[in-house]
Amino acid sequence: MIIYVQNKAFPHKTFVASAKPSDKVARVRAQLLHILYELGKDDHLFRLRYKGQMLRDAFTLQDYEIADNAILTMMPVGKSQEMLMEICSVSSSQFSFDIHGQPANVKNALEAEIQTFDLREKMVVNFKALLNVHLLFVFLSMMTVHWYSVFWLFVCWLLGVWFVPTYSRIGGFVGNTSHLKIQFCIGVLVVSVACLAATLYFCISGWIFVASGDCSHWVESGHCTHKKIYTASFFTLHALILILTIVMGAFMLKNFGVDVGDFIERFLVQERNIEQVMAMARNGKVKEKRAAAYDLAAMAASSEDNKFRIVAEGGLDVLTTMALSRDEVIQEHAVEALAELLTIPSIQDTFVESGGVRTLSAVLHSPVPRVMQEAAYALYTIVADSEENKHAVVEDHGLDDLVHAAHEGTILCQRTVASIFLELIFNAEIRAQIASRNTPTQALVQLCKTNDPDTLRFSLQSLEVLAIESADLICAQENLMELLLDLPFRTMDEKLLLLAGKILLYYAENRETCEQLLSHTQARDTLDLFGKTRDAILQKVTVKIIFCCLEYPDLKAKAKHAGMKDVLQYIRDHAADKETWDMAEQSLQLYSSPDDLSGLPTLSTLEKLSKMESKQGKLSGSQSSLGSNTRKDAI
Template sequence: MLLYVQSKAYPGRTFVDLCKPSDTVARVRASLLHRLFEIGHANHQFRLRYKGTYLRDAYTLEEYKLLNNAVIQMIPLNDISEWNKDMRFHQSTKQTDVQEVEDIVQVALKSEVQLLDRREFVLKIFKIMMLFQIVFAFLALFTTYWYFFFAYAVVLGISFWFCPSFTRVGGWVGVSSVRRREFMTVMLVLCVLMFGACIALITLSLIELTSNSYPLPRCSNAYSSCFTEAARTTELSDDGVCTAYLNQCYEATVWTSIYFALVIILMTATGAVVAFLLYNFKFTAGDFIEKYLVQTKELEQVMATARTGSVSQKRNAAFELATMAASADDNKFQIVTEGGLEILISLALNPDATTQEYATEAIAECLTVPAIQDQFVAVGGMKTLTALLHTKNARTVREAITAVSYVVSDSDENKPAVLAEHGLDDLAHACKYANTSNRKLLASIFLELAYYSDTREVLCSRNIPTEALVNLLKRSSATPGDLSDLDIETTTLALQSLELLVIESPTLMTNQDELLSYLLFIPTKTLDKKIQLYASKLLLYYTQTPEACEQLCSTPELTDSLLYFAHSNEPELLKVLATISLRITEPFKYRQKLVNDGFQEFLSYLLNACTDRESWNTTDNAISNLLSKEDNSDIRKMPQRPASSMSSTSSITSSRVSFLSGGRPVGGNAAGPSTSST
C-alpha cells in the first residue's frame, strides 16, 4: 500500500512510502527518517497524524485502519522555525564547540545508512566480478576440459539475467529485485557446485602432472596417434610435429591446473560475496530504528529530564510521557506514583506551545482512569486545564476539553472543581471559538454540570453559562436554512442543558435576546423531532413569566414557527404546542395581535392534528381564550371556574364552532376525538 506524507515544514514536497498494513507506525517513521537524511535533515523528532489522531509507534497501520493512498501529516515536535534552523545547522560545515550527546535513534539511523551503503557497494563488486569472469569462461576453452565453458556460461547467464539492482537512495529497482534472496541462494548453491567441480578437475590434472611417467599417458596416446596418422599420409613421419603436439598436450595440462586453481579462488571470493549479500538482504531499512522507537524508556530518566532539562529536552520528555500514558493503564499509575501529575501540570504551563500540547495530551490520557482523577483534582490540576482553554494551539485546547469531559462524566464530587475560580469563564471562552468536535464535548460538559444540583446552582447564578450555550447553538449552524449544516448532537446536548437550567431559573431566558429567535427558527433548519421537542419545551418556559410571555408574543414569526413545529405530527410535541397556545391566549392584551398574525388558522390546524384528548382539549381551550372578551390569565391558577362565567362559555363555544366550520354545523370531530365514553 502507498502512504502520502505531507508536512508544513516542506510545503512543496510530498513523501511517498511503500508499506504493508502489518507495518508499525515506527517503521513508517523510520522510512521517513531515511528520506529526511537524504535531504540533509535527519532529525527524528516528529510525529504522524491521521484525521486528527496522533499515530503511536507501537501500533500497526491496520490497527489504525489506514487504507491505500491515505494521506497523513508529519508534525514536527519542534516549531517549524526551529525545524528549519536545525536543518540549516545540519547542512553547515562550521564546527561547534558544544556537541550534544547523539540520540540513540540517530545512532541507529547512521548504522542503517552504513549497512545500506555497504550493500550497494558489495552488490556492485558482485556485478564487476561476474563481468570479470566472462574472460575466465572463455579461457576454459583452452583447457583440457573445454566443456567446462558451458557450465560456466550457464552460471554467468543466470547471474546477469536475475541479478537485483539496489541503491540506498532509490532502493530496489527492477522485477528481479523481488526475488533477491532466492537469487542469492541459487547463486550460493551454484558457487558451491562450481567450486566442487573445479576441485575435481584440478585434482585430475594434478594427478596427471604428478605421475612418474613422461610423457603423460593421455599425451602418449595422442603422440602415438600422431605418428600413426603421419605414417598413413606421408612416407616419412614428421617427428618434430608430433613432438610439438606432445609438448602442447603437456602444457595444456599444466594450464588446466593453473586455470582451475584460479577459478577456485574466484569462486571462493564470489561465494563469500554472495553469502554476505544473502545475510545483508535479511536487513530492511527501519529495523534498527523501529526497535528503538517502540521500546519504552526508563520513567525515572524521563521524569528527571522533564524537571531539569532544556526546552527541547522537556518537549521530548512530554512526548515520551504522552506515549507511555497512551500505551497501558499500568504506565498511567506508574507516572502518578512517581509524581508525574505535578510534573505534567508544570509542563502544561510551559511557554513552549509544543510542550504544552504533549503535556496536556498526557494529562488527558491519565484522566481516563477515574482513580487518577481524584488525585489530579486534589493537586489543583483543574485550574490548569481550564486555563489551557485560552491557548491558541487547537490541539492543546482539544486535549484540555477532552480531559475536562473525563472528569465531569465520571465523578459528581469533582464537578465543582471545574467551575472553581475562573473555570466557568474559561469554559464560556472556549464555546466562542470551538470547532465542531470541541463543541460536542463542551455541550456534553455543560449537560453533565447541569445534571448535578450543586454545579447547577452555580450555573444558574450567572448569565455566562446561558450565553455559552447560546454561542454553541449559534455556531452549530453557520449557514441559516441549510439542513445539513446543523450539528445535531451539539444542538441536542445544548438544548438539554438549557432546559435543566431554565427549570431551575426561568428568568435566565429573558436575558438572552438571540435565544428566542434561534428556537423559533429551529423547525426550518432541521426535521429532527427530538431537537424540535426540546426547542418547543424551551418556548413553553417563555410563557411562565409575564415578561417572557410578552417577549414571545411580540415576535412576528411566532405563528409561522409554531405551524412548522406542528407539521411534525409528533403527539408529545403537539401537546407542548397546545400548552403554549393556551398560555399565550390567556392574557387579553395579546389576542388581537395573535389574530392579526393568523393564529386562528394555526389553532385550527393544531386542533385537527391532535390525536389525544388532552391535547385536543388544551387546543380547544386556547380557541376559547382567543375568541373570549375576558382576560383569563389567572383562570388556570384558580381551583374552579366561577358559575357566572358559564353562560359566556356557551356563547364562546358557539362562536368557536362557527370559527372552525365556517358557519356550518360541525359533527364528529368537532367535539373532540371520539371515545367510548363520549
C-alpha cells in the same frame, strides 16, 4: 501504502514515504530523516501532524487511522529554531543532542543506515560484475573434458541476470523482481553451493588424474592431454569464483534484511531515565523544563509501564504545576503528558482526588489551540471512564470553562467538548444542573453551527436528552430552530436529520414556538426533505410535527397556506411502513374536516422516543462510537 508529507520549510517539495499500517510513526520519521539527509537538512527537528493531531513515535499508523495516500504535515518542535536549540541542549543523558540539533544517537543511527545502504549499492554493482565473470566461465567450460557442464552453468547465469535486483541508496530497489530480493539471495546461495559441489568433484578428480599416471611428469603422453590439465585448472578457478559468490550472497542476504528505520526507530521511541527527567522538571531552568516536559509526553505515550513509573515518581503533581506555566512550550507538552496518563482509570482517580481537574478546566482558557485541545481530551477521558468523576468536572466553574472552549476552540476541540457534554448529560443530577442554566445549552446550539458531522451528532444528542429534561429550555433557543431547519441543506445524513426532526417536534408541541415554526420560510422545504427520506421513524416524526400544527385552529390555516398538505401526501404515497401511512392519511383528513382527529395516535414525547427507538441503545451506540473515534481525532 504511500504517504505524502508537506513542510512549510520546504514549500516546493512534497516528501513521499512508504509504510505499512502496522509501522510506527517513528518508521515514517526515519524515512524523512533520510530524505532530509540528501537535502543537507538532517539537523531539522520536526514532528508529524495528521488532521490536527501531533503523532507520537511509539504509535502505529493504524492507531491514527492513517490510510493510503494520506497527507501528513511536518511540524517543527517548538515555536522557533532558537527555542529548539534550547530544548536540544539540555536533554537527558540517554537522549543528548549535538550542536546541530538532532539527537546524537539518532544521528549516529542515521549514519549507520546510510553506510549500510551505500555498501548495499556497491555489493549489487559488484555482484553484477561477478555475473559477467560467470558468463566468461560458461564459455570456457565448453573447452573442458566435462563440456556438458555448460548447460547448468548457463541456466544458473541466465537466472541470476534475470532476477538480480537493481539498487541505489537514493532510489532504492527498482525493477520487476525487486520484491524478490531476499528470495534471490537464498537462490544464489542454494545454486552456488550445488554448483560448487559439482565443481569441487570435477576439480579434485581432475587433479588426482593429473598427479598420477601419464600426467605425473606434466608431459603430454597417452591419456594425459593439455585438455585434462586445463579442466583441472578451470574447475579450480571456478570453485574459487563460486566461493566468492557464496560469500557475496550471504552478505547481501544480511544486508537486504535491513530496512529504512531499523536502526533509527529504537532511538526515537527509547525510554529515557525517568529520575533524571523528573529532576529537571522539578528544579531545572526554563529550557530544562521544556526538554523535561517533552520527554515526559513522549515516555507517557510509549507504554503503560512508563505511565505508572511517572506517577510513582510524583509526576502528576509536577505535570499539574507545569500545565499552569506561562511558557507555552512547557504548558503544551505538560498537558499532553497528562492527557496520556489519564487514559489509565486508576491514575484518573488519583488525579481527581488531588484536585487536578480544576487545573485542566483552567487550561481550557489557554490561547494556544493545542493546549486547549489536549486539556479537553484529558477531561473527556475522565468523564467517559468514571461516573463518579463526572461531578468533579462540573464543580466550581467547570461548566463555564467548557462553554468557553465550545466557543473558542478549534474544530477538534469543539468535537471533544461536545462529547464531554454528551457524557455529562447521561448523569441525571448533572443533566438537571445543566438544564437549570442557559449558557451550556447556548454552547451546544453554538456547536450545531459546525459542519463537522461528529460534533453535530454529539451536540444534537445532548440537546435531545436535555429536551426530555426540560422542553421549555429547548423551545427558548430561537437560534436552534433556524439551525435545525437549515440542517437538510447542509447534510443528507439521515441520522442527523432524525435528531433534528425529534428536536423540532418539541417546538411543534408548544403553541408559541409552533407558530414560529410555521412562519419560518424554510419550514415547508425542510419537512419535505424529511418526508422524502426512506427512514420510517423520520417520516413519522414529520407527520407528527405537521399534526401538532393542525391541532390549533388558528394555526391550521397557516399550515394549509405553507403547503404542508403536499408533504403529507408524499409521505402517504411513499410511506416506509403501514403505521406511517395511517398517520399521514388521518392527518390529511383533518384538512377537509373540522372535527378533532381522535383516532390519530397522539404520542407524548417520552412515548414517542420510546416507541421510535430504544433510547438506551442509541446512547450506548454514541458512546461506543465516541470511544473508537474521539481519541485519534482529539489529540
